[in-house]
Structure formats: structure tokens, C-alpha cells
Amino acid sequence: xxxxxxxxxxxxxxxxxxxxxxxxxxxxxxxxxxxxxxxxxxxxxxxxxxxxxxxxxxxxxxxxxxxxxxxxxxxxxxxxxxxxxxxxxxxxxxxxxxxxxxxxxxxxxxxxxxxxxxxxxxxxxxxxxxxxxxxxxxxxxxxxxxxxxxxxxxxxxxxxxxxxxxxxxxxxxxxxxxxxxxxxxxxxxxxxxxxxxxxxxxxxxxxxxxxxxxxxxxxxxxxxxxxxxxxxxxxxxxxxxxxxxxxxxxxxx
Amino acid sequence: xxxxxxxxxxxxxxxxxxxxxxxxxxxxxxxxxxxxxxxxxxxxxxxxxxxxxxxxxxxxxxxxxxxxxxxxxxxxxxxxxxxxxxxxxxxxxxxxxxxxxxxxxxxxxxxxxxxxxxxxxxxxxxxxxxxxxxxxxxxxxxxxxxxxxxxxxxxxxxxxxxxxxxxxxxxxxxxxxxxxxxxxxxxxxxxxxxxxxxxxxxxxxxxxxxxxxxxxxxxxxxxxxxxxxxxxxxxxxxxxxxxxxxxxxxxxxxxxxxxxxxxxxxxxxxxxxxxxxxxxxxxxxxxxxxxxxxxxxxxxxxxxxxxxxxxxxxxxxxxxxxxxxxx
Numbered sequence: 339x340x341x342x343x344x345x346x347x348x349x350x351x352x353x354x355x356x357x358x359x360x361x362x363x364x365x366x367x368x369x370x371x372x373x374x375x376x377x378x379x380x381x382x383x384x385x386x387x388x389x390x391x392x393x394x395x396x397x398x399x400x401x402x403x404x405x406x407x408x409x410x411x412x413x414x415x416x417x418x419x420x421x422x423x424x425x426x427x428x429x430x431x432x433x434x435x436x437x438x439x440x441x442x443x444x445x446x447x448x449x450x451x452x453x454x455x456x457x458x459x460x461x462x463x464x465x466x467x468x469x470x471x472x473x474x475x476x477x478x479x480x481x482x483x484x485x486x487x488x489x490x491x492x493x494x495x496x497x498x499x500x501x502x503x504x505x506x507x508x509x510x511x512x513x514x515x516x517x518x519x520x521x522x523x524x525x526x527x528x529x530x531x532x533x534x535x536x537x538x539x540x541x542x543x544x545x546x547x548x549x550x551x552x553x554x555x556x557x558x559x560x561x562x563x564x565x566x567x568x569x570x571x572x573x574x575x576x577x578x579x580x581x582x583x584x585x586x587x588x589x590x591x
Numbered sequence: 592x593x594x595x596x597x598x599x600x601x602x603x604x605x606x607x608x609x610x611x612x613x614x615x616x617x618x619x620x621x622x623x624x625x626x627x628x629x630x631x632x633x634x635x636x637x638x639x640x641x642x643x644x645x646x647x648x649x650x651x652x653x654x655x656x657x658x659x660x661x662x663x664x665x666x667x668x669x670x671x672x673x674x675x676x677x678x679x680x681x682x683x684x685x686x687x688x689x690x691x692x693x694x695x696x697x698x699x700x701x702x703x704x705x706x707x708x709x710x711x712x713x714x715x716x717x718x719x720x721x722x723x724x725x726x727x728x729x730x731x732x733x734x735x736x737x738x739x740x741x742x743x744x745x746x747x748x749x750x751x752x753x754x755x756x757x758x759x760x761x762x763x764x765x766x767x768x769x770x771x772x773x774x775x776x777x778x779x780x781x782x783x784x785x786x787x788x789x790x791x792x793x794x795x796x797x798x799x800x801x802x803x804x805x806x807x808x809x810x811x812x813x814x815x816x817x818x819x820x821x822x823x824x825x826x827x828x829x830x831x832x833x834x835x836x837x838x839x840x841x842x843x844x845x846x847x848x849x850x851x852x853x854x855x856x857x858x859x860x861x862x863x864x865x866x867x868x869x870x871x872x873x874x875x876x877x878x879x880x881x882x883x884x885x886x887x888x889x890x891x892x893x894x895x896x897x898x899x900x901x902x903x904x905x906x907x908x909x910x911x912x913x914x915x916x917x918x
Contacts, residue, residue: 408814
């Protein structure tokens with residue numbers, strides 16, 4: 339059963355039509371990279387898929403009740419603000435909210451899931467630190483841990499690795515890949531096409547108000563697509579070190 | 592957390608008892624409590640049961656209202672500078688009271704003033720739901736609140752400006768400073784149902800407010816209906832603040848300072864702060880109401896004046912602390 343299914347979804351923000359006729363589905367065990375230039379509608383597509391903004395067409399998640407959806411998908415928005423100086427462990431525990439009754443103390447399972455998410459995000463030793471005192475990268479990892487702790491079949495994350503150092507970018511992508519190994523899936527928007535090509539099992543290229551290409555990195559990051567949507571020329575090859583991508587230069591309009 | 596709540600309950604209980612034995616009539620504490628609990632029809636038992644008891648109960652009701660709604664507003668707006676007066680409800684309640692004083696409704700029958708203030712608060716809620724409704728971000732709520740506050744205060748000024756009666760003018764000015772003196776059990780019965788209902792609405796916001804630490808989008812994806820949260824916040828705050836203002840006048844700084852002081856003690860979790868702030872607010876207003884009777888027993892020092900005097904230095908201290916943290 340697919341974890342997310344969109345059929346002929348169209349979204350307008352105000353008068354402006356942002357997306358038209360988007361159909362896609364995400365199956366268990368995938369790490370799907372959502373790529374596209376600024377303003378292509380990556381965030382809009384994910385928010386519409388969650389039912390956070392109005393959209394026409396069929397969307398499997400938006401049809402669920404609030405409580406069901408909170409157990410089906412975890413959402414990590416692009417804005418990484420944390421309003422109050424709560425401890426990192428309490429922040430990650432917020433991800434357990436859909437499973438906890440009102441005023442109920444965390445169960446052993448809640449505590450175990452939170453501990454595991456904190457280990458996966460590389461935040462061991464940070465549990466008691468106020469989240470507002472973390473560096474931008476540490477805060478991003480804390481929010482990734484929060485989404486992991488929600489233990490949903492699908493995680494949707496808006497640019498989760500932006501602002502991380504190279505080691506933590508790779509670690510985060512490997513964490514997502516390991517989730518896919520457990521049969522869970524991740525849909526993430528990402529601007530680093532090199533990391534996307536290496537770590538995502540599938541890429542979806544958004545542009546011109548819809549899905550331009552959907553498939554493996556080789557089939558999506560073609561010279562033609564890169565020129566048409568990103569206006570760039572790039573080096574992309576299968577090497578002894580796996581797939582290597584590097585943007586080279588901007589094409590003249 | 593349990594220890595914090597227990598100490599706040601002890602503190603509030605202690606101040607409540609102290610509030611009952613402080614007053615112009617010099618009576619020993621033991622005699623006071625005996626008179627309170629036995630119906631002897633003596634002047635002392637009348638003083639205890641009909642003057643001091645309602646005053647202490649109202650201090651708890653008003654303080655808890657301000658503390659709870661302040662914590663809820665700060666949690667919802669994710670801003671430590673938010674306070675219950677922000678919605679313009681206390682301003683519109685004050686307008687109702689001022690009109691009642693000016694038009695003679697307040698002297699015509701005993702509950703005329705608080706009832707008019709409640710009507711003013713209701714009008715304020717109606718306007719704010721109309722303007723800010725259940726949609727739109729926190730900014731539209733703040734702007735609507737500012738508009739209503741400004742309108743209400745302009746109309747209060749207009750009434751004062753045009754008032755031909757200097758006695759009504761001075762009564763209005765003193766009422767607006769906020770006080771719990773000379774209130775009766777009828778005031779308690781008038782405010783209590785609104786405060787209880789509003790209190791339940793605000794206290795059940797604990798989970799959504801925790802989730803909103805992550806932002807509105809993430810909270811919604813965690814299963815919170817933000818439009819419902821917003822409506823509940825507006826109506827809950829309006830009920831408790833409207834009823835409190837109706838019986839006590841406008842009392843500032845409690846809803847701003849109490850959540851701020853208690854936040855570090857609850858690990859900054861906005862949900863846990865609700866209960867602690869309600870108790871802390873009750874303690875602060877009880878303390879302030881004891882102090883007005885102790886500092887200047889002859890002069891009828893107003894409660895709102897004293898809370899501002901307690902609140903302003905506390906706030907300066909908080910600014911100093913924040914600056915040190917940022918440095």
C-alpha cells in the first residue's frame with residue numbers, strides 16, 4: 339500500500355496557480371528527493387499533500403482525520419524556529435504527542451523512541467540543553483530527531499539538511515536511508531543535487547508548475563532537464579565512488 | 592513539577608489565610624477564623640464572612656484568571672511579551688464599567704457596574720472574533736486587539752472629556768486603577784461561572800500550546816486544529832479577563848510577569864506553565880491585596896497601582912537578565 343498518493347492535485351495561492359495536475363505516489367522503503375529551482379512549488383506541494391493548504395484533486399493523507407494523519411506522517415517545516423528554551427529531550431518528546439493521552443506520563447516506549455531518535459541525530463549529551471541555545475545545525479538535527487520520534491511510516495521534511503556541515507549532511511541522509519531499510523519512507527526537498535543523486539532512491543523534479551521528471555537520478559538529472567529547469571550545465575557520472583554530480587556553470591538565457 | 596505545584600498551592604493557601612486576617616479591624620488571627628467558621632451574627636463574623644472572605648476569594652479568582660490567560664496568550668503567540676490585555680477585552684470591559692458609572696447605572700443597583708463591564712467585554716469578544724476570527728496568523732489577532740483596545744480607550748477618554756459630573760469622573764479614574772475593596776459575595780458569584788468556564792477552555796490548551804513550540808505548521812501536522820485552538824484561546828481569555836475586569840477593574844502586569852517568572856521552573860514548556868501561572872497569579876494578587884492594606888491602611892491604595900509597582904521592577908530585572916544572556 340502506498341504511503342502517499344496524489345492524483346491530479348492542483349494548488350493556487352491567492353490568484354496565482356502554483357501547481358497543476360500533479361500525480362505521484364510513494365511506496366514503503368523509498369527516500370524520495372524533491373528537487374526544483376526556488377519557487378517551483380516544493381514546499382507548496384508538501385503542504386498540500388499534508389492537507390495544510392487547500393488543494394483540488396485527490397490526496398491520500400489530507401483525507402485522514404487529524405489524529406490518524408499525525409500517526410501516518412511526520413512533518414518537518416523549513417522554518418527551524420523553536421519558540422521556548424525547552425530541553426532537547428522535551429523537544430524530541432513532542433514527536434510522541436500523537437501517541438500520548440492528555441496529561442499522561444511518557445511510557446517506556448515513548449522514552450525508548452526519543453532516546454533512539456536522539457542517538458540517530460547525533461545529539462547524545464545534548465538532552466538537557468535548552469533548544470534555543472543550540473547552533474543552527476544542532477537545532478536542525480534536534481528537529482530531525484523530533485520528526486524521527488514520531489515513528490510514522492512516512493516523514494516529510496522541507497530542506498532538512500540545509501545548514502548542516504558535510505559530515506552531518508551525510509549522516510542525516512544515511513539515517514533516512516536506514517529508515518527506508520526498515521520499510522519506512524522519506525520525502526525531502528533538497529537543493530544539493532550531489533547529495534540527492536547519491537542518497538535518494540528516487541528523485542522528483544518540479545518545474546513549470548508540475549512534475550517534469552520522476553525516477554532514478556540518471557533518468558531525472560539529464561542534461562536536457564538541467565538546462566530546461568535549472569538553466570545550468572553539470573557533470574554527472576557513475577564513478578568508482580558511486581554517482582558523482584557537480585553543477586558547473588549557468589547557461590545563457 | 593509536582594513539587595513546584597505543591598509549593599505554589601502552599602504559598603497561595605498561606606497568602607489566602609493571611610489575607611483573611613489583615614484588615615483595619617485589629618482582631619487576632621484565631622478569633623478571626625473562629626468568627627469566619629461559626630455563624631454568630633456578631634459584627635466580627637459579619638466582617639469575616641461578608642468583607643474579608645469575598646475579598647480573598649476574588650483575589651484568587653482574578654489572579655488565577657490573569658496568570659492563566661497570560662500564560663496561554665504567550666504560548667499561543669510564542670512571544671514572552673504577550674499579555675491578556677492584548678485582545679482588547681479588558682479595555683472594552685472598562686468601557687462598559689465607565690458608561691455604567693457615567694449613566695448612573697452603577698449606583699442604581701448593586702451589580703450594575705460589573706454587569707455593564709461584562710456586557711462591554713462581550714462586545715469586545717464579538718468584535719475580535721469578527722476581525723480576527725478563526726483564520727489568519729497571530730499578527731491579525733494582535734492587530735485586531737490593538738484596534739479594539741485603542742477604540743475602547745478613546746471612548747473612555749471621550750466619556751471623561753465630556754462628563755459634566757466631576758464626581759463621576761473621579762469615580763471612573765479610581766475604578767480604572769483596579770481594586771478589591773468593598774466587594775461582596777455577589778461579586779464572587781457573578782464572576783465565578785465565567786472564570787470557571789474560561790479556565791477550563793484555557794487549561795485544555797496545554798497540548799496544542801506545547802506543539803506550537805515547533806511553529807504553527809508543525810503543530811497542525813501533529814494533529815492540532817489551529818482554528819479551534821485560536822477560537823478556544825480567544826473565548827477563554829475573554830471570559831476570564833472580562834469577568835475579572837468586571838469585578839476588580841483593570842489590574843496590569845500580573846498576566847505579563849507571572850508566566851515570565853515561572854517559565855524557567857517548568858522547563859519552559861508552555862502547557863505546564865498554564866497551571867503554575869494560574870497559581871502564581873493568585874499568589875501575586877493576594878500578596879498585592881495584602882500589601883495595599885498594610886502599606887497605607889488609611890489611604891485606600893489601589894491594587895492596580897501596586898501590581899504595576901511590583902511588576903515594573905521585576906520586568907526591568909528580566910530585561911537585564913535577557914541582555915546578559917544575549918551578551
